[in-house]
Amino acid sequence: MYDHPYIHSFNHAVLEKVVTKLTQQGDSYDVIDLYQDGFNPAYDAEELRLFHRGQTHDPLVRQYLTQLKTADALIVITPIWWNDLPGMLKEFIDKVMKEGPxxxxxxxxTGxxxxxxxxxxxxxxxxxxxxxxxxxxxxGNAIKKVFIQTTLKQLGIRHVKWSNYGGITNSTAEKREGYLAKVSQMSF
Incomplete structure:
Protein backbone atom coordinates (compact mmCIF):
# COMPACT_ATOMS: atom_id res chain seq x y z
CA MET A 1 0.00 0.00 0.00
CA TYR A 2 1.41 3.32 -1.07
CA ASP A 3 0.28 6.67 0.30
CA HIS A 4 1.97 9.69 -1.24
CA PRO A 5 0.65 12.15 -3.82
CA TYR A 6 3.95 13.08 -5.47
CA ILE A 7 5.66 10.65 -7.88
CA HIS A 8 9.03 12.38 -7.45
CA SER A 9 9.04 11.92 -3.69
CA PHE A 10 11.51 9.77 -1.79
CA ASN A 11 8.56 7.59 -0.80
CA HIS A 12 8.04 6.86 -4.49
CA ALA A 13 11.69 5.87 -4.81
CA VAL A 14 11.13 3.45 -1.90
CA LEU A 15 8.06 2.05 -3.69
CA GLU A 16 10.10 1.49 -6.84
CA LYS A 17 12.79 -0.39 -4.86
CA VAL A 18 10.15 -2.57 -3.18
CA VAL A 19 8.49 -3.39 -6.52
CA THR A 20 11.87 -4.25 -8.04
CA LYS A 21 12.73 -6.49 -5.07
CA LEU A 22 9.37 -8.31 -5.17
CA THR A 23 9.77 -8.84 -8.91
CA GLN A 24 13.32 -10.20 -8.42
CA GLN A 25 12.02 -12.56 -5.73
CA GLY A 26 9.32 -13.81 -8.10
CA ASP A 27 6.55 -12.67 -5.77
CA SER A 28 3.18 -11.66 -7.12
CA TYR A 29 1.90 -8.37 -5.76
CA ASP A 30 -0.71 -5.68 -6.14
CA VAL A 31 0.07 -2.05 -5.47
CA ILE A 32 -2.68 -0.13 -3.74
CA ASP A 33 -1.75 3.44 -4.64
CA LEU A 34 -4.31 5.56 -2.83
CA TYR A 35 -3.67 8.75 -4.79
CA GLN A 36 -3.19 7.12 -8.20
CA ASP A 37 -6.33 5.03 -7.66
CA GLY A 38 -8.31 8.16 -6.85
CA PHE A 39 -9.38 6.77 -3.48
CA ASN A 40 -11.99 9.01 -1.88
CA PRO A 41 -11.41 8.81 1.88
CA ALA A 42 -14.57 10.75 2.74
CA TYR A 43 -17.74 9.07 3.92
CA ASP A 44 -21.07 10.08 2.54
CA ALA A 45 -24.28 9.28 4.41
CA GLU A 46 -24.94 6.14 2.36
CA GLU A 47 -21.41 4.79 2.86
CA LEU A 48 -21.69 5.28 6.61
CA ARG A 49 -25.10 3.57 6.68
CA LEU A 50 -23.67 0.59 4.76
CA PHE A 51 -20.53 0.46 6.91
CA HIS A 52 -22.44 -0.88 9.90
CA ARG A 53 -23.62 -3.81 7.77
CA GLY A 54 -20.12 -4.53 6.42
CA GLN A 55 -21.09 -3.17 3.02
CA THR A 56 -20.01 -0.35 0.73
CA HIS A 57 -21.09 1.40 -2.44
CA ASP A 58 -17.48 2.35 -3.29
CA PRO A 59 -16.01 -0.07 -5.88
CA LEU A 60 -12.45 0.71 -4.70
CA VAL A 61 -13.34 -0.38 -1.17
CA ARG A 62 -14.61 -3.71 -2.54
CA GLN A 63 -11.42 -4.09 -4.62
CA TYR A 64 -9.19 -3.27 -1.63
CA LEU A 65 -11.06 -5.73 0.60
CA THR A 66 -10.54 -8.49 -1.96
CA GLN A 67 -6.85 -7.66 -2.21
CA LEU A 68 -6.41 -7.65 1.58
CA LYS A 69 -8.30 -10.93 2.07
CA THR A 70 -6.08 -12.71 -0.47
CA ALA A 71 -2.70 -11.22 0.50
CA ASP A 72 -0.12 -13.04 2.58
CA ALA A 73 1.96 -9.92 3.24
CA LEU A 74 1.33 -6.21 3.58
CA ILE A 75 3.88 -3.52 2.82
CA VAL A 76 2.87 0.01 3.74
CA ILE A 77 4.93 2.87 2.29
CA THR A 78 3.97 6.26 3.67
CA PRO A 79 5.39 9.50 4.98
CA ILE A 80 4.93 10.51 8.57
CA TRP A 81 3.21 13.88 8.71
CA TRP A 82 2.91 15.74 12.02
CA ASN A 83 4.32 12.73 13.89
CA ASP A 84 1.65 10.31 12.68
CA LEU A 85 0.13 8.66 9.62
CA PRO A 86 -1.28 10.95 6.93
CA GLY A 87 -5.03 11.46 6.91
CA MET A 88 -5.48 9.51 3.65
CA LEU A 89 -4.09 6.34 5.24
CA LYS A 90 -6.09 6.82 8.44
CA GLU A 91 -9.25 7.22 6.39
CA PHE A 92 -8.35 4.12 4.33
CA ILE A 93 -8.41 2.19 7.58
CA ASP A 94 -11.67 3.83 8.67
CA LYS A 95 -13.45 3.25 5.37
CA VAL A 96 -12.04 -0.08 4.17
CA MET A 97 -11.75 -2.07 7.37
CA LYS A 98 -15.26 -3.49 7.53
CA GLU A 99 -16.81 -5.49 10.34
CA GLY A 100 -17.90 -9.01 9.50
CA PRO A 101 -16.47 -12.52 9.69
CA THR A 110 -13.59 -8.22 24.68
CA GLY A 111 -12.87 -5.96 21.69
CA GLY A 140 5.04 8.72 21.92
CA ASN A 141 5.97 6.39 19.04
CA ALA A 142 2.53 6.54 17.38
CA ILE A 143 3.55 4.47 14.38
CA LYS A 144 4.72 1.52 16.43
CA LYS A 145 2.40 1.75 19.43
CA VAL A 146 -0.85 2.76 17.73
CA PHE A 147 -0.61 1.73 14.07
CA ILE A 148 1.47 -1.44 14.31
CA GLN A 149 0.92 -2.83 17.80
CA THR A 150 -2.74 -1.83 18.08
CA THR A 151 -4.50 -1.20 14.76
CA LEU A 152 -2.74 -3.79 12.60
CA LYS A 153 -2.71 -6.29 15.45
CA GLN A 154 -6.46 -5.82 15.97
CA LEU A 155 -6.96 -6.57 12.28
CA GLY A 156 -5.05 -9.85 12.67
CA ILE A 157 -1.69 -8.74 11.27
CA ARG A 158 0.77 -9.73 13.97
CA HIS A 159 4.32 -9.83 12.61
CA VAL A 160 5.17 -6.32 11.43
CA LYS A 161 8.55 -4.64 11.03
CA TRP A 162 8.96 -0.87 10.88
CA SER A 163 11.77 1.02 9.15
CA ASN A 164 11.80 4.82 9.18
CA TYR A 165 14.10 7.09 7.24
CA GLY A 166 14.15 10.05 9.60
CA GLY A 167 15.58 13.51 9.06
CA ILE A 168 14.90 13.35 5.34
CA THR A 169 14.74 17.12 4.84
CA ASN A 170 18.39 17.56 5.82
CA SER A 171 19.70 14.27 4.47
CA THR A 172 22.22 13.97 1.67
CA ALA A 173 21.74 12.20 -1.64
CA GLU A 174 24.36 9.69 -0.50
CA LYS A 175 22.43 8.86 2.69
CA ARG A 176 19.16 8.52 0.76
CA GLU A 177 20.86 6.15 -1.70
CA GLY A 178 22.18 4.17 1.28
CA TYR A 179 18.66 3.77 2.63
CA LEU A 180 17.36 2.69 -0.77
CA ALA A 181 20.14 0.09 -0.91
CA LYS A 182 18.99 -1.15 2.52
CA VAL A 183 15.41 -1.45 1.19
CA SER A 184 16.74 -3.44 -1.78
CA GLN A 185 18.30 -5.91 0.66
CA MET A 186 15.15 -6.43 2.75
CA SER A 187 13.50 -9.82 2.53
CA PHE A 188 9.79 -9.27 2.02
Missing amino acids: ELTHVVTK VQGTLTNIRKGYVLTTSTSPTFYLRWAC
Missing part, protein backbone atom coordinates in the same frame (compact mmCIF):
# COMPACT_ATOMS: atom_id res chain seq x y z
CA GLU A 102 -15.70 -12.53 5.95
CA LEU A 103 -14.25 -9.01 6.09
CA THR A 104 -11.46 -7.55 8.26
CA HIS A 105 -12.69 -7.96 11.82
CA VAL A 106 -15.49 -8.83 14.19
CA VAL A 107 -16.36 -7.00 17.38
CA THR A 108 -16.61 -9.21 20.45
CA LYS A 109 -17.34 -8.51 24.10
CA VAL A 112 -11.93 -6.18 18.04
CA GLN A 113 -10.84 -9.56 16.70
CA GLY A 114 -9.08 -9.38 13.34
CA THR A 115 -9.78 -11.72 10.47
CA LEU A 116 -6.86 -10.65 8.26
CA THR A 117 -4.80 -13.55 9.64
CA ASN A 118 -3.98 -14.50 6.03
CA ILE A 119 -1.47 -11.62 6.18
CA ARG A 120 1.40 -13.39 7.90
CA LYS A 121 3.92 -10.56 7.76
CA GLY A 122 3.89 -6.83 7.41
CA TYR A 123 6.34 -4.05 6.75
CA VAL A 124 5.83 -0.36 7.40
CA LEU A 125 8.34 1.79 5.54
CA THR A 126 8.09 5.45 6.47
CA THR A 127 9.93 8.70 5.96
CA SER A 128 9.89 11.70 8.24
CA THR A 129 11.31 15.15 8.63
CA SER A 130 11.81 14.42 12.32
CA PRO A 131 14.62 12.08 13.33
CA THR A 132 13.44 8.57 14.17
CA PHE A 133 14.60 8.82 17.80
CA TYR A 134 12.42 11.92 18.23
CA LEU A 135 9.36 10.06 16.93
CA ARG A 136 10.06 7.13 19.24
CA TRP A 137 10.95 8.94 22.44
CA ALA A 138 9.50 12.47 22.36
CA CYS A 139 6.33 11.91 20.32
Whole structure:
Protein backbone atom coordinates (compact mmCIF):
# COMPACT_ATOMS: atom_id res chain seq x y z
CA MET A 1 0.00 0.00 0.00
CA TYR A 2 1.41 3.32 -1.07
CA ASP A 3 0.28 6.67 0.30
CA HIS A 4 1.97 9.69 -1.24
CA PRO A 5 0.65 12.15 -3.82
CA TYR A 6 3.95 13.08 -5.47
CA ILE A 7 5.66 10.65 -7.88
CA HIS A 8 9.03 12.38 -7.45
CA SER A 9 9.04 11.92 -3.69
CA PHE A 10 11.51 9.77 -1.79
CA ASN A 11 8.56 7.59 -0.80
CA HIS A 12 8.04 6.86 -4.49
CA ALA A 13 11.69 5.87 -4.81
CA VAL A 14 11.13 3.45 -1.90
CA LEU A 15 8.06 2.05 -3.69
CA GLU A 16 10.10 1.49 -6.84
CA LYS A 17 12.79 -0.39 -4.86
CA VAL A 18 10.15 -2.57 -3.18
CA VAL A 19 8.49 -3.39 -6.52
CA THR A 20 11.87 -4.25 -8.04
CA LYS A 21 12.73 -6.49 -5.07
CA LEU A 22 9.37 -8.31 -5.17
CA THR A 23 9.77 -8.84 -8.91
CA GLN A 24 13.32 -10.20 -8.42
CA GLN A 25 12.02 -12.56 -5.73
CA GLY A 26 9.32 -13.81 -8.10
CA ASP A 27 6.55 -12.67 -5.77
CA SER A 28 3.18 -11.66 -7.12
CA TYR A 29 1.90 -8.37 -5.76
CA ASP A 30 -0.71 -5.68 -6.14
CA VAL A 31 0.07 -2.05 -5.47
CA ILE A 32 -2.68 -0.13 -3.74
CA ASP A 33 -1.75 3.44 -4.64
CA LEU A 34 -4.31 5.56 -2.83
CA TYR A 35 -3.67 8.75 -4.79
CA GLN A 36 -3.19 7.12 -8.20
CA ASP A 37 -6.33 5.03 -7.66
CA GLY A 38 -8.31 8.16 -6.85
CA PHE A 39 -9.38 6.77 -3.48
CA ASN A 40 -11.99 9.01 -1.88
CA PRO A 41 -11.41 8.81 1.88
CA ALA A 42 -14.57 10.75 2.74
CA TYR A 43 -17.74 9.07 3.92
CA ASP A 44 -21.07 10.08 2.54
CA ALA A 45 -24.28 9.28 4.41
CA GLU A 46 -24.94 6.14 2.36
CA GLU A 47 -21.41 4.79 2.86
CA LEU A 48 -21.69 5.28 6.61
CA ARG A 49 -25.10 3.57 6.68
CA LEU A 50 -23.67 0.59 4.76
CA PHE A 51 -20.53 0.46 6.91
CA HIS A 52 -22.44 -0.88 9.90
CA ARG A 53 -23.62 -3.81 7.77
CA GLY A 54 -20.12 -4.53 6.42
CA GLN A 55 -21.09 -3.17 3.02
CA THR A 56 -20.01 -0.35 0.73
CA HIS A 57 -21.09 1.40 -2.44
CA ASP A 58 -17.48 2.35 -3.29
CA PRO A 59 -16.01 -0.07 -5.88
CA LEU A 60 -12.45 0.71 -4.70
CA VAL A 61 -13.34 -0.38 -1.17
CA ARG A 62 -14.61 -3.71 -2.54
CA GLN A 63 -11.42 -4.09 -4.62
CA TYR A 64 -9.19 -3.27 -1.63
CA LEU A 65 -11.06 -5.73 0.60
CA THR A 66 -10.54 -8.49 -1.96
CA GLN A 67 -6.85 -7.66 -2.21
CA LEU A 68 -6.41 -7.65 1.58
CA LYS A 69 -8.30 -10.93 2.07
CA THR A 70 -6.08 -12.71 -0.47
CA ALA A 71 -2.70 -11.22 0.50
CA ASP A 72 -0.12 -13.04 2.58
CA ALA A 73 1.96 -9.92 3.24
CA LEU A 74 1.33 -6.21 3.58
CA ILE A 75 3.88 -3.52 2.82
CA VAL A 76 2.87 0.01 3.74
CA ILE A 77 4.93 2.87 2.29
CA THR A 78 3.97 6.26 3.67
CA PRO A 79 5.39 9.50 4.98
CA ILE A 80 4.93 10.51 8.57
CA TRP A 81 3.21 13.88 8.71
CA TRP A 82 2.91 15.74 12.02
CA ASN A 83 4.32 12.73 13.89
CA ASP A 84 1.65 10.31 12.68
CA LEU A 85 0.13 8.66 9.62
CA PRO A 86 -1.28 10.95 6.93
CA GLY A 87 -5.03 11.46 6.91
CA MET A 88 -5.48 9.51 3.65
CA LEU A 89 -4.09 6.34 5.24
CA LYS A 90 -6.09 6.82 8.44
CA GLU A 91 -9.25 7.22 6.39
CA PHE A 92 -8.35 4.12 4.33
CA ILE A 93 -8.41 2.19 7.58
CA ASP A 94 -11.67 3.83 8.67
CA LYS A 95 -13.45 3.25 5.37
CA VAL A 96 -12.04 -0.08 4.17
CA MET A 97 -11.75 -2.07 7.37
CA LYS A 98 -15.26 -3.49 7.53
CA GLU A 99 -16.81 -5.49 10.34
CA GLY A 100 -17.90 -9.01 9.50
CA PRO A 101 -16.47 -12.52 9.69
CA GLU A 102 -15.70 -12.53 5.95
CA LEU A 103 -14.25 -9.01 6.09
CA THR A 104 -11.46 -7.55 8.26
CA HIS A 105 -12.69 -7.96 11.82
CA VAL A 106 -15.49 -8.83 14.19
CA VAL A 107 -16.36 -7.00 17.38
CA THR A 108 -16.61 -9.21 20.45
CA LYS A 109 -17.34 -8.51 24.10
CA THR A 110 -13.59 -8.22 24.68
CA GLY A 111 -12.87 -5.96 21.69
CA VAL A 112 -11.93 -6.18 18.04
CA GLN A 113 -10.84 -9.56 16.70
CA GLY A 114 -9.08 -9.38 13.34
CA THR A 115 -9.78 -11.72 10.47
CA LEU A 116 -6.86 -10.65 8.26
CA THR A 117 -4.80 -13.55 9.64
CA ASN A 118 -3.98 -14.50 6.03
CA ILE A 119 -1.47 -11.62 6.18
CA ARG A 120 1.40 -13.39 7.90
CA LYS A 121 3.92 -10.56 7.76
CA GLY A 122 3.89 -6.83 7.41
CA TYR A 123 6.34 -4.05 6.75
CA VAL A 124 5.83 -0.36 7.40
CA LEU A 125 8.34 1.79 5.54
CA THR A 126 8.09 5.45 6.47
CA THR A 127 9.93 8.70 5.96
CA SER A 128 9.89 11.70 8.24
CA THR A 129 11.31 15.15 8.63
CA SER A 130 11.81 14.42 12.32
CA PRO A 131 14.62 12.08 13.33
CA THR A 132 13.44 8.57 14.17
CA PHE A 133 14.60 8.82 17.80
CA TYR A 134 12.42 11.92 18.23
CA LEU A 135 9.36 10.06 16.93
CA ARG A 136 10.06 7.13 19.24
CA TRP A 137 10.95 8.94 22.44
CA ALA A 138 9.50 12.47 22.36
CA CYS A 139 6.33 11.91 20.32
CA GLY A 140 5.04 8.72 21.92
CA ASN A 141 5.97 6.39 19.04
CA ALA A 142 2.53 6.54 17.38
CA ILE A 143 3.55 4.47 14.38
CA LYS A 144 4.72 1.52 16.43
CA LYS A 145 2.40 1.75 19.43
CA VAL A 146 -0.85 2.76 17.73
CA PHE A 147 -0.61 1.73 14.07
CA ILE A 148 1.47 -1.44 14.31
CA GLN A 149 0.92 -2.83 17.80
CA THR A 150 -2.74 -1.83 18.08
CA THR A 151 -4.50 -1.20 14.76
CA LEU A 152 -2.74 -3.79 12.60
CA LYS A 153 -2.71 -6.29 15.45
CA GLN A 154 -6.46 -5.82 15.97
CA LEU A 155 -6.96 -6.57 12.28
CA GLY A 156 -5.05 -9.85 12.67
CA ILE A 157 -1.69 -8.74 11.27
CA ARG A 158 0.77 -9.73 13.97
CA HIS A 159 4.32 -9.83 12.61
CA VAL A 160 5.17 -6.32 11.43
CA LYS A 161 8.55 -4.64 11.03
CA TRP A 162 8.96 -0.87 10.88
CA SER A 163 11.77 1.02 9.15
CA ASN A 164 11.80 4.82 9.18
CA TYR A 165 14.10 7.09 7.24
CA GLY A 166 14.15 10.05 9.60
CA GLY A 167 15.58 13.51 9.06
CA ILE A 168 14.90 13.35 5.34
CA THR A 169 14.74 17.12 4.84
CA ASN A 170 18.39 17.56 5.82
CA SER A 171 19.70 14.27 4.47
CA THR A 172 22.22 13.97 1.67
CA ALA A 173 21.74 12.20 -1.64
CA GLU A 174 24.36 9.69 -0.50
CA LYS A 175 22.43 8.86 2.69
CA ARG A 176 19.16 8.52 0.76
CA GLU A 177 20.86 6.15 -1.70
CA GLY A 178 22.18 4.17 1.28
CA TYR A 179 18.66 3.77 2.63
CA LEU A 180 17.36 2.69 -0.77
CA ALA A 181 20.14 0.09 -0.91
CA LYS A 182 18.99 -1.15 2.52
CA VAL A 183 15.41 -1.45 1.19
CA SER A 184 16.74 -3.44 -1.78
CA GLN A 185 18.30 -5.91 0.66
CA MET A 186 15.15 -6.43 2.75
CA SER A 187 13.50 -9.82 2.53
CA PHE A 188 9.79 -9.27 2.02
